[in-house]
Amino acid sequence: MKNKIKKIDLSGWIMISMVLGLIVGLFLNFYVTDPFIKKIILIDNVFYLGGNGFIRLMKMLVVPLVFCSIIVGASSLSDIRKIGTIGGRVILIYILTTAFAVTIALFIGSLIQPGTGLNMVTNSTVTSNVAINQSTAETLLNIIPDNPINSLANGDMLPVIIFGLIIGLILAKLKDETKLVNEFFQQSNTIMMEMTSLVMKFAPIGVFCLMAKTFGSLGFEGLIPLGKYFVCVIIALAIQILVVYPTLLVIFTRLNPIRFFKKFVPVMFFAFSSSASNATIPLNLEKLSELGVSREVSSFTIPLGATINMDGTSIMQGCAVMFTAQAFGIDLGLSALITVIFTAVMASIGTAGVPSVGLVTLTMVFNSIGLPIEAIGMIMGIDRILDMIRSAVNVTGDAICTIIVSFKNKSLDLDIYNGKKEYEKIELDFDR
Numbered sequence: 001m002k003n004k005i006k007k008i009d010l011s012g013w014i015m016i017s018m019v020l021g022l023i024v025g026l027f028l029n030f031y032v033t034d035p036f037i038k039k040i041i042l043i044d045n046v047f048y049l050g051g052n053g054f055i056r057l058m059k060m061l062v063v064p065l066v067f068c069s070i071i072v073g074a075s076s077l078s079d080i081r082k083i084g085t086i087g088g089r090v091i092l093i094y095i096l097t098t099a100f101a102v103t104i105a106l107f108i109g110s111l112i113q114p115g116t117g118l119n120m121v122t123n124s125t126v127t128s129n130v131a132i133n134q135s136t137a138e139t140l141l142n143i144i145p146d147n148p149i150n151s152l153a154n155g156d157m158l159p160v161i162i163f164g165l166i167i168g169l170i171l172a173k174l175k176d177e178t179k180l181v182n183e184f185f186q187q188s189n190t191i192m193m194e195m196t197s198l199v200m201k202f203a204p205i206g207v208f209c210l211m212a213k214t215f216g217s218l219g220f221e222g223l224i225p226l227g228k229y230f231v232c233v234i235i236a237l238a239i240q241i242l243v244v245y246p247t248l249l250v251i252f253t254r255l256n257p258i259r260f261f262k263k264f265v266p267v268m269f270f271a272f273s274s275s276a277s278n279a280t281i282p283l284n285l286e287k288l289s290e291l292g293v294s295r296e297v298s299s300f301t302i303p304l305g306a307t308i309n310m311d312g313t314s315i316m317q318g319c320a321v322m323f324t325a326q327a328f329g330i331d332l333g334l335s336a337l338i339t340v341i342f343t344a345v346m347a348s349i350g351t352a353g354v355p356s357v358g359l360v361t362l363t364m365v366f367n368s369i370g371l372p373i374e375a376i377g378m379i380m381g382i383d384r385i386l387d388m389i390r391s392a393v394n395v396t397g398d399a400i401c402t403i404i405v406s407f408k409n410k411s412l413d414l415d416i417y418n419g420k421k422e423y424e425k426i427e428l429d430f431d432r
Contacts, residue, residue: 014380017204021211022223028216038216047213051377054206057199059373062363063155065196067164068189070346074168075182086409090301093248093401094309095345100244101311101397102318102344105236106337109322112235114228115375118327143342155367158339161346203380210377226382229323233386236315241393245400253407255417263291264399268392277306277394284395288402292416297406305398310348312390312397316383317344317365324366324375336369343368 008016032038145151145159152160171182246257267287271280281302288298321340325332332340347361366373406412 013204014207014383017208018211018380018382021208022215024208025212025215025217028212043213043216047209047216050205050209051213052374054199054202054209055374055377057202057206058363058376059155059367061192061196061199062361062367063152063160064188065192066347066361066364067152067160068185068192070161070164071168071171071185072189074165075171075185086297086300086405089408090304090401090405091308093404094305094397097244097248097397097401098309098311098314098345098348099341101236101240102314102341104239104244105233105315105318106322106340108232108236108239109319109326112228112232113322113326114232114319115225115323115326115328118225158343158346158368161343165346207377207380210374214378225323225327226378229319229379230382230386232323233316233319234389236319237312237386237389237393240311240315241396245396248404249400252404253412255403255407255414259417259419260291260400260403263287264396267395267399271391271395272388277310277391277398280391280395281306284399288399290416291403292413293402293406294411294413297409297411298402301402301405302398305401306395308348309398309401310394312393313361314344314348315393316386316390317347317362320362320375320379321365321369321371323379324371327375328372330371332369339369340365 028038028042143158143162145156145163148159148163150156151163167185171178171185249255249257249260264287267280267283270283271277284302285295285298288302289295318340321332324330343365347364362376362379363373366376403412403417
């Protein structure tokens with residue numbers, strides 16, 4: 001029995017905690033009638049302390065984690081100059097596909113309205129400071145940090161991202177001259193990733209308390225919005241992988257997407273099972289070689305994509321924004337939506353290709369427009385399956401973009417991609 005318990009990973013414990021929190025919350029809602037025990041002791045103190053304590057730990061991570069990750073990600077782009085136009089093209093395509101992804105998520109979220117009916121306003125002590133009437137010009141102007149230290153202290157994410165990008169690009173340019181500073185940020189990023197892993201160990205407790213608190217107040221009516229959020233993310237992911245990627249492949253290369261998916265399915269299944277983009281890099285490279293992609297291109301674009309191209313994660317973040325805004329009765333303006341798209345794209349650059357780290361950077365997206373982040377606890381409870389699916393989307397996006405760039409740089413063997421050399425080999429073997 002002890003061995004079986006030890007084999008349960010963090011994601012398993014989070015799912016167990018979600019179910020237990022749901023059961024305890026519903027039990028309190030329907031069977032505990034004493035308001036002192038139910039509301040004052042449990043909901044307003046025990047569960048509030050456990051849930052909001054975990055949220056504070058998450059908030060503690062956001063600024064230093066994103067700042068260091070952005071700097072390390074940008075400074076690692078120095079290899080682009082060695083590869084010339086390949087680097088510029090692939091980064092542009094990565095950014096465009098991520099922008100498409102989060103825009104699709106926001107559209108699906110506004111269509112399905114996953115957070116409608118949850119009515120978290122009456123059950124929350126958190127206030128929002130979303131600027132719904134801010135002009136687009138002011139939104140763009142606020143991206144530029146007038147005082148970077150103040151932005152870091154206040155958690156103003158857009159200025160922090162821009163400041164981090166500038167530092168990272170300068171470090172990439174100066175190379176050996178700033179080796180010590182580069183190593184400092186790399187080591188700081190390693191520390192923050194380790195701290196993230198440490199904080200995530202408390203996730204089961206936080207999720208249990210948040211779920212128990214929410215459903216202790218709401219009852220069964222809270223289940224429908226969660227189910228709608230789940231469906232919302234699945235639909236957006238399906239559109240990205242089945243519509244957006246094949247369409248881009250056809251538009252830019254005129255190649256058959258079905259041929260790609262037949263070869264690439266093993267990579268998608270591996271990404272699904274591991275929930276980690278980084279873990280799929282070797283298999284991804286192998287399958288792209290079988291599709292005729294030059295290793296000279298793929299050995300650069302695939303590791304880079306695993307670092308900065310997180311379309312599936314951006315979709316989750318876009319849907320989560322709509323879910324939370326609707327649950328708290330917040331009407332997002334155009335400037336807020338533009339901010340979400342920009343922040344989600346930048347967050348994908350700072351998101352490591354490891355399981356569930358997208359939930360941490362989701363806090364950053366929420367902070368960028370002032371959304372209450374306590375809804376993340378509910379989202380986290382059902383995130384494991386979604387994390388597996390979006391990992392498959394992430395690696396598929398990396399591969400599609402790599403094929404497009406390889407085709408544009410005339411380093412894609414079309415005969416191999418179309419299977420002509422396979423047929424020739426079969427015919428030769430048959431003749432022998």
